[in-house]
Amino acid sequence: MNRDLLAARDLVAALAVRAGQLQLDRRDSLTVGAPKAHVNDVVSDVDIASERLIVDAIRAAWPDDAVQAEEGHGGSGTTGWTWVVDPLDGTRNYISRTGPWSVCIALYQQDRARLAVVHDPAAGETFSAVDGGGARLGDEPITASSGPPLEQALIGVSFQPNPATKERAARVIRALLPVSGDIRRVPAALNLAYQAAGRLDGGVALDTNLWDIAAGAxxxxxxxxxxxxxxxxxxxxxxxxxxxxxxxxLAERVRAAL
Incomplete structure (x- = not known):
């Protein structure tokens, strides 16, 4: 089945901006629910409302596609196309006002990613890509950094905050911090988007879910x-x-640490 990926990207980018505006508008009145997988795995009513907004719009435009969504509003499809949605990647940053978060939407055709959008509501930035068509920030093309030596490189680190993963992340950080330029902890999607824009020279993400990294990747x-x-x-x-x-x-250091 053929699909106009450029038109789909533009529609989904606008949808991500709408979800991001909802998050900004409701930040002062959000309600935090019970933890999910572990005590640090939090979800708010805004996560859920954002996912419903996105999934409802996708189903209206492409009713026969499958949807895989973090908060459970997905479903099966019949077209071979699957939308992968993280409505709010970086919920703890969003709730605590301590860092960035993003809206992430990717489209797969079978096992191949075909388009992606990562929107940063606080910065008003939208990163996007179409398979084979390059990456963009807004309407401008973006490219990775030139790749400085590790001792000068800025490295992003992303990980799930459960006890086992924090132990693995600590090993990676201990291995990288003395030998790299510096380290930043950022949510997984923005870690990858910042690498795409050359803001980070490299990055590591541990124990994510597909919806965390599909669009950014x-x-x-x-x-x-x-x-x-x-x-x-x-x-x-x-x-x-x-x-x-x-x-x-970078890969040698990370693999040795793990």
Missing amino acids: LIAREAGVVLGGHGPDFSTELTIGAAAPLWPA
């Missing part, structure tokens, strides 16, 4: 970021991204 790859993990591609267990000249040194 396509944007990063289309901008020239090299992605891998335990194998030659990114995975939810481990994703290492970097500009090409930096990737071997």
Whole structure:
């Protein structure tokens, strides 16, 4: 089945902006629900409202597509196309007002990512990509950094805040902090989007879910970021991204630490 991916990207980018505006508007009145998988896995009523807004609009436009969404509003489809939605990646940052968060939407055709949008509501920035068409910030093309040596590189680190993953993240940080330029902790989607824009030279994401990294991974790859993990591609267990000249040194340190 053919699909106009550019038109779909533009529609979904506008949808992500709408969800982001909802999040900004309701930030002062949000309600935090019970933790999900563990005590640090929080969800708010705004997460749920944002997901309903996104999923309802996707179903209206593409009623026969499948949807995989973090807060459970997805469903099966018959077209071979699947939307992967994280309505609010970085909920603790959003709730605590301590850092960025994003709206993430990706479209897969079978197992291949075909378009992606990551919108940062607080900054008013929208990163996007279409398979084979490059990556953009707004209407402008973006590319990965030139890949400085590791000792000069700025590295993003993302991880789920459960006890087991925090132990793994601590090993990675201990390995990288003394030998890298510096480290920033950011949510997984923006970690990858910032690599795509050259703001971060590399990054590591541990124990994510597909909706956390699907959109960011396509944007990063289309901008020239090299992605891998335990194998030659990114995975939810481990994703290492970097500009090409930096990737071997960063991957060696991370893999040795784990």
